[in-house]
Amino acid sequence: MEKEISKLEEEFQKDLSLVKGGEDLEKLRIKYLGRKSPINKLFTQISHLENREEKALLGKNINSLKEKISSIIEEKLKSVEIKEDRLDLTFPSSQAYLGSLHILSIVNNIICSIFERMGFVVIEGGEIEDEKHNFSSLNIPLQHPSRDVFDTFYLDIPESNDGRLLLRSHTSPSQIRVMEKNKPPLAVISPGRVYRPDKVDASHSFMFHQIEGFAVDKGINFSHLKGVLTYFAKSFFSSDVELRFRPHFFPFTEPSVEVDVSCIICKSKHLEKGSEYKCSVCRGKGWLEILGAGMIHPQVLENCGIDYKKYSGFAFGMGVDRIAMLKYGIEDIRLFYQNDIRFLEQFYI
Amino acid sequence: MQFSLDFIKELVDINISPKKLSSLLTMAGMEVERLESKGKDWILEIEVTANRYDWLSIIGIAREISVCLNKKLKLNYPKIKTKPTLKKRKIIIESPQDCLFYIGRLIRGVNITNSPQWLQERVLNCGINSVNNIVDITNYCMLKWGTPLHAFDDDKIEGNVYIRRAKEGEKLITIDGKERELFRDNLVIADDKKVIALAGVMGGKDTEVDENTKNVFLEAAVFSPLTIRRSRQKAGLVTESSYRFERAVFSDYLECASQEANLLIERLADGKLIGYGKAGRKPLTKKKVISLSINDLNSYLGSNIPKDSIKKILSHLDFQVKDRGSNGLQIISPAFRFDIKEKVDIYEEIVRIYGYDKIEPCLPFLPFQLNQDELFEFKRKLRSFLPILGLKEIITYSIVSEKNLKNLGKIESINITNPLREQENTLRPTLLTGMLDTIMYNLNRNQRNLRFFEIANVYIKDRDNFKEIPKLSLGVSGIREEFFFLKGIVEELLNFLNIAQYEFREDSLPNFIQALMVVIEEEPVGFFGKLDEKVRKELDLKENIFYGEFNLELLKSFKKENKYKPFSQYPIVYRDISLGLRKDINFKKIGDTIREVGKEFLYNYRVIDVYRGKDLPQDSNFFTLRIFYQSKERTLTSEEVDTIHQNIRDELSKKEGIIVR
CATH class of the missing domain: 3.30.930.10 (Bira Bifunctional Protein; Domain 2)
Incomplete structure (x- = not known):
């Protein structure tokens, strides 16, 4: 299990290095933190363990990985330039229709x-x-x-x-x-x-x-x-x-x-x-x-x-x-x- | 009126620049509208107000300048020669109300030439063409004394001279070469055979002085101003002569002008006076006696003008002034001042010379007044409200063409009896004309998105009387969903006026289709709808026009005061429902059902989507309604809302023509 956790972390770091923009980051977030993520899968495996101490330790490790990943993504999100969503600020405005007095x-x-x-x-x-x-x-x-x-x-x-x-x-x-x-x-x-x-x-x-x-x-x-x-x-x-x-x-x-x-x-x-x-x-x-x-x-x-x-x-x-x-x-x-x-x-x- | 400065200088010394003089005169009430140099002379274009006939003369202008500059008026009165008496003909005034006094001088042996340079300049610089020595002399004397003169060729007058009203249909060719048909309103000078002049207005061609003239009959007269006014209005012309007669001539100067002309003719044309004749009586000039209190004057003006200044100003203006106690004056007006009638006239004379600019401005304490024009306030409120809805205010003409109204099938309107043009000959009984003009004008210039309103009166013939009704018009064109946009505007308007109880009634109105009458307490207050295709085609309009018109007096009478209405703080939840509605059935059926079932839990509903598709039955419209629920007392549970919503679904599905999907 420990191995799986560290492998997952490696994989994440690898994926992270490939991230280019906000959209990639969102995919990354869904992949590692979403409902069907490997981390969630790991959590379900905890119940199969019998040793209570092992259970606790594993839970703790998975949690810390999850927190780590989520803080990295959050941090990265702040620095990422959202190039894809760039708004053309020179685009003509939509017309407000004003009433007026003579x-x-x-x-x-x-x-x-x-x-x-x-x-x-x-x-x-x-x-x-x-x-x-x-x-x-x-x-x-x-x-x-x-x-x-x-x-x-x-x-x-x-x-x-x-x-x-x-x-x-x-x-x-x-x-x-x-x-x-x-x-x-x-x-x-x-x-x-x-x-x-x-x-x-x-x-x-x-x-x-x-x-x-x-x-x-x-x-x-x-x-x-x-x-x-x-x-x-x-x-x-x-x-x-x-x-x-x-x-x-x-x-x-x-x-x-x-x-x-x-x-x-x-x-x-x-x-x-x-x-x-x-x-x-x-x-x-x-x-x-x-x-x-x-x-x-x-x-x-x-x-x-x-x-x-x-x-x-x-x-x-x-x-x-x-x-x-x-x-x-x-x-x-x-x-x-x-x-x-x-x-x-x-x-x- | 145009005056020559050199001419004026014959009568008064002027030691300031023409520009300074102009502003001085302007500030004394004789507005110099134009100042222009012409050779060595200066031309002053002066606006002479209707009360000051005496300013229509060089003497009048010079006198005013003499007062402003504190100089003496150099006016010499010629000695009047009335001998020998005219024997050749009689002067007969047949219409004594129209002509009070008439002088004729027969001058023989005149030599017609061009005028000397100085005389030509005098008349030319006062805006009158130079003709010959005789005519120029009569004009010179008119300009100087303010009393028009006329010279006839005596040899062309047959017999006596008559001053009488024209007979209907009589004709006269005037000096300008036009043949004029005469009417009873025209006063004429005639001889035994024919009309020889349009009295006080223009002479006749037949008796005109020309290069062959040997003997001259010189006319000077006092005609009734009103008679000359009517006569020249009837003849449709204004002349230097009529302009003066209409305002008044000073009879004391009449003899002077005639005498001076006589002298000048003797001097410049070698003529000799053969006979002086007159008819009527020289009108007596009345001097007004007015007593004045210095205190009253100063409190009327809010000034503090000392008695000495007042006395000085008035004597300069030729008034006689006598002390009457320390605070009083007795004032006698000069004979030529027909405009002086009462105290306030004296006040004005004093203050205009003293200087309007010397009176200090001061704000009065105005009293509280509670009477308000409620209709005006109402209109003012509407004017601040309607632009909030995105409407632009327009102002269009109240006077329209009867022909255009006929296109709209409009019945009666109040006509103008003296219209300028056919395009503007009747008062509009509806604001529609102006709105259509405005919309068409803008559509023709490729403008779309038109949303206008106008607040103005319409004018209705009411048997032998009339009514002016204040109205509001609304007009839109070139936008999407125009009808429902306009309907929304009307609802907002009623909302703004806090009118909750109203009804939209389908109605057939001339010129409109899809029209709704707005009814409040069984009283129709206005309508809105779509302009009929027929009218549109007639006007060659390509776009649809939606128009509404409301009676503002009625709207105002139903207006309620705006009070705060508490609203529920509990959550609003909604459920959607998709419906089909057969095209022959009104939405009203759905609305009524929702209100009936939803009762106190219904907050609101609105259409959030409309479906169109080939797979849907063509006899119905399909849309989704979002219904909002809320209680005034508590938070509704999800189950409660589901139950009410289900009840509405059930109830709607029972109705004919409604499909719940």
Whole structure:
């Protein structure tokens, strides 16, 4: 028996020297340690022996051989390179299929959340409106040059008491709707689709998106308007962006403002002396117009049943498409509505 | 509006660079959109806002510059000559609401030539073509004073001059050579025989001043802005003249412009005034009296502008200012400022000159507000959830073509009465149009694996009224097992909304086959299914499209709050069962049986394998189900599970059409 054990060990050493890789090693393990291995066979032979001491000694020897073999294999396993199972790490990845939000929704969310941080709440308005809410209540006379910028789609629905029905040409009617129904204090933003009969080209679309915002309370003033819009622009673009508040005219605000940010593309390179650089986005002006705003005209407050002697407010409106185009360097507004998957997959949430 | 800097310099001294001037004007509300040098002159392209008619003139621009630069406006008012009186003809205003005041000057013996260089430059640099000395003079005076003038060839006017509405069907060939049919909305100038001008918009070809003209009839007038607006809209054109009349002209300057033109014609064309005639009444210009509190102003602006600065700014702007106590001012607006109506208008004047940039920004303490737009919040939640399922959001046009809708057999939609093009002439009553466009667009570009959603309104005609309904659309194409993918999406969606009690009902819907209606508490909330072959062929679509549409208001109304649901910690064990199901029988029968027998020990089941083979009977589908068992109270023994599983096997094998293998 002793002989058999040592012969087995020799055999094992011989086999071991032939092992080349992990697969050989696994074969070796099955051969010497598996259920049908010679070692197991030896164990069954122990029962044939009669001498108890012999039995114990043999058992001990077989066991030590088994342990030896198993520790050698284990040791060898660690050092063996598994060449056969080599994974080609340069193989193309399997595609994860990602969902995503439309970039206009993303920008909408970012803008809304900045204003929500300041205490504004979001209230959406309807897209089908009437002349009263789209024009008259906002101090826009039905026949006046100030209406020329608000070309409007009219609808074949019978006229209501509030005039002809139309697709809203801006989000400002939401401001009127909220003020008609609610008493101040109010601080609301209202995002949504708006429509104007504009011929479609790289910068025009008959459908686009706006966000309207306004706050009405006792003591709201022009410096608050500047504060809120400065906070917004710095949060949205970057903290080093500069703002320019220019006097303008809107029928529904007085004083009225147009707000520019310093060009986020060229960072006003043109201002450097001797620079010939002309930015294609700001056209060398160094400023980008981003929104219109102003103190709500007292007549507008009165139109909504709010006492303008007690309350004052500011309002602002911005084009989401335009702001998204500026921020992400999108050069054609049509990309938003084509929904080309190669466009969609560039933005997530 | 385009202005020449040299022209402006006739009226005010400018000691800063054109570039500096531009930014100064821009910051005062007169946005310079373009600055360009032209010879020695500079061209300023200025956006004149709709409230400032008075900025449509060199005087207006120069006055603004004089305020910004603290310079004097060098404006000389010409002495108005009204003698001799016009005897040759009468001026008759037949439509006094449309024309308040009309002046005609008959100037005889004019010599038509080209204008001198300086005059040509003035008009050219303001964007108007140089024609001849007479026409250029009228344009020069219009540019300077802001009141349009028109010169007729007097010898071509027959008899009196009438200002009246056109008769339907009357015709006029205008200076641009176009024959125009006229309507009641058009105000015209006519003589005894014919129409000679589209009043305030454009003169007539027949009475145009040309190289043979000897005598000129010079018109200046105040027309109703609304009348001119309607008239030029009807005629479909905008001119330098109509643009100004539509916004307003200052009647005090009317005489000045007419007089200055008269003088220039005498000087540059050797003409002589033969007769001055007028009709109507020069409208009275009203000066507004407004009292102002300095404190109110500063609290409205959040500023601290001292009284002295306010007074200085206002007097510069030609307002009369009087002290009314230590905190008050009484302000009288200049006659030409039609836009000044109330206090806030004065506030704006003060702050725009004082400088918007000098007001410190400050964040207000906004009040708590509890009213939330629940539907918006609901949509916001869906927008954050649906991308988790691998869907990409799309945004498509709400305005579609009626023709496309007809292809879908759609009934009524709300039409646009003034569409731009036929492709966009109606509001969509379904989101399907946008989804189909998107899928087709991407398939045509060899993109597969399309999974989209859109959240938007549809618009429904409701008798004489309308409804805007917020909807969710789902669309997939070019993936495997599309229907069951979409079904899974819908189940996940309902799960997300914690709607446990719902039913999928087979239904036949127009444009769809294999469609399931989603019903909650007997209310259909939406559907999903496969686009009908017929529609596909019509659209020339090669791939199948699976589409679903849901009413968001209804989904929101059934939404339940998400609460933690405890789950059993005891082990889950499973047993497999291979089944055949005859093709005319629904899987529902198997599912129902498993639930019925498995009762509280059933955890779940799913299909783990599907067999296809020629050796299998063709009338059935074969698959393996893995059924999971679990108890909420204890560990199930192997024998218990075997018993339940055997019961399920037995029960299933009794059912017709089900083969247990």
